[in-house]
Amino acid sequence: MIDKRVASLADAVEGIEDGATVLVGGFGASGVPVELVHALLDRGTTDLTVVTNNAGSGETDVAALLRERRVRKIVCSYPRSAGSIWFEERWRAGEVxxxxxxxxxxxxxxxxxxxxxxxxxxxxxxDTRLAEGKEVRVIDGRRHVFEEPLPGDVALVKAARADRWGNLVYRTAARNFGPTMAAAAALTVVQVDEFVELGELDPETIVTPGIFVDRVVRVEAA
Amino acid sequence: MRLDLRDVARRIARDIPDGAYVNLGIGLPTLVADCVGADKEVVYHSENGILGMGPAPAPGEEDPELINAGKQPVTLLPGGAFFHHTDAFLMMRGGHVDLTVLGAFQVSERGDLANWATDDASHPPAVGGAMDLAVGARRVLVMTTHTTKAGEPKLVPRCTYPLTAAGVVDRVYTDLAVLDVTADGFLVREMVAGLTREDLQGATAARLSFADDVGVLGQRE
Incomplete structure (x- = not known):
């Protein structure tokens, strides 16, 4: 029998090792798996490469990982959000x-x-500085840059509901990076607001099929 | 003599066709949405996976997960849809978004856009979706003041700030003029009343040419 549900946040992040590349979902504060990131923090895991769109803000989630010096490298598009003080501090000091x-x-x-x-x-x-050192090829008369795949050892994702097979639906724009990250990691861990019975999710509306999901944990809505 | 930026937004809104799928950049360009007339149905796209994005919610009705690219709370209109990030950027990069309005630090006469970095080394660099939008939207409109606060021209022969994308800008709307980017550089289509061609050239580092029928910018229809 397949049952990807785990009982606790600690169980959800069990086995994640130092040095791991961790994909963390979310865009701004939308869709961030805050409790999973804090479980990783509590576990003591360090020397992480974190792949995430923003670099956290305030004192929670990715910002907390940075504050506690658990992050060796961050791969992201927009680390300069309002309140991203811990990223800026660690970056200026050359620590990340x-x-x-x-x-x-x-x-x-x-x-x-x-x-x-x-x-x-x-x-x-x-033709920008973000392409420096990368292979360029002209395709249909236009310059293109070669980009490499970016797999994760782990993905931490937030969704709305899951069944025991790990099928997922999301809520509004909290979906953002979730479906892609879930499929791109060796170990995908998802926190949800609610578990539902197998068959309860409309198969026409399942966004992430369970094949991409390894563990789901329920987090009580705040 | 300079137009209020709200009037610039109003002018841009006139050029947005009924039925267009539009992505408005963060900052100034968001003013444009308020100026599009009710006679047009325009579908707004947001890079975080929204089509049919509506205005800000009433106070107290914000949903912290339903935000726009600037991380501000928004709403979803009837007919709107959510999708994931890879699809959101596929729409941008793949030429499915009809039009974008972007801010700029500089635009070159070849249509190069610089709008993401100023080389201020005291802040970490951040690019977000600027490059994807600039290369992918079918039409790239720029909304900007004609000069910086210090009076430096923003329309230049070559950008000195780091490029967002090369050769992508179609049209520039400033508080002084509307200019098309052509194979021969900037072509002035409209300019504000009371400004001479020499005045406009004096506020512009790139060489200007002028359309045969330069219109007056800022006249209310």
Whole structure:
């Protein structure tokens, strides 16, 4: 029998090792798996490469990982959000490496990893400093930059509801990076507001099929 | 003599066709949505996975997960849809978004756009979706003041700030003029009343040419 539900946040992040590359869902404060990130913090995991769109703000989630010096490198598109004080502090001190990636390229690199592709050529970034050192090819008369796949050892994702097979639906714009990250990691851990019985999710509306999901944990809505 | 930026937004709104799928950049361009007339049905796209984005919700009705690219609370209109990030950027990069309005630090006479970095080393660099939008939207409109606060021209022969994308800008709307980017550089289509061609050239680093029938910018229809 398949049952991907786990009982606790600690169980959800069990086995995540130091040095892991962790894909963390969310855009701004929307769709961030806050409790899973804090479970990782509580576990003591360190030397992480974190792939996420923003670099956290205030004192929670990715900002807390940065504050506690658990992050070696961050791969993101927009680390300079309001309140991203811990990223800025660690970055200025040279304590965290930043790989800046255009947002669509960030998402597509993870998709390429999920799809088993060896990368792709994109016009995004051509003739800019973010393409420096990258292979360029002219396709249909337009310059394209080669981008490599970006797989995760772990993905931490927030969704609204899951069944025991790990099928997921999301809520409004909290979906953002979730479906791509879930498919791009060796271990995908999802926090949800609610568990439902198998068969209760309308198969026409399941956004992330359970094949991409390894563990689901329920987090009581605040 | 300079137009209020709200009037610039109103002028841009006139050029947005009925039925267009539109992505408005963060900052100034968001003013445009308020100026599009009720006679047009325009579908707004947001990079975080929204089509049919509506205005800000009433106070107290904000949904912290339903936000726009600037992380401000928004609403979803009837007919709107949610989708994930990879699809949101596929729409942008793949030429499915008809039109974008973007802010700019500089625009070159070749249509190069610089709007993401100023080389201020005291802040970490951040690019977000700017490059994807600039290369992918079918039509790229720029909304900007004609000069910086310090009076430096923003329309230049070559951008000195880091590029967002090369050769992508179609039209620039400033508080002084409307200019098309052509194979021969900036072509002035409209300018504010009371400004001479010499005045406009004096506020512009790139060489200007003028349409045969330069219109008056800022006249209310």
């Amino acid at each position: 490496e930043l790989e800046l990636v255009p947002q669509g390229t960030l998402s597509e690199r993870m998709r390429a990893a999920a799809a088993g592709l060896g990368g792709f050529f994109t016009p995004t970034g051509a």
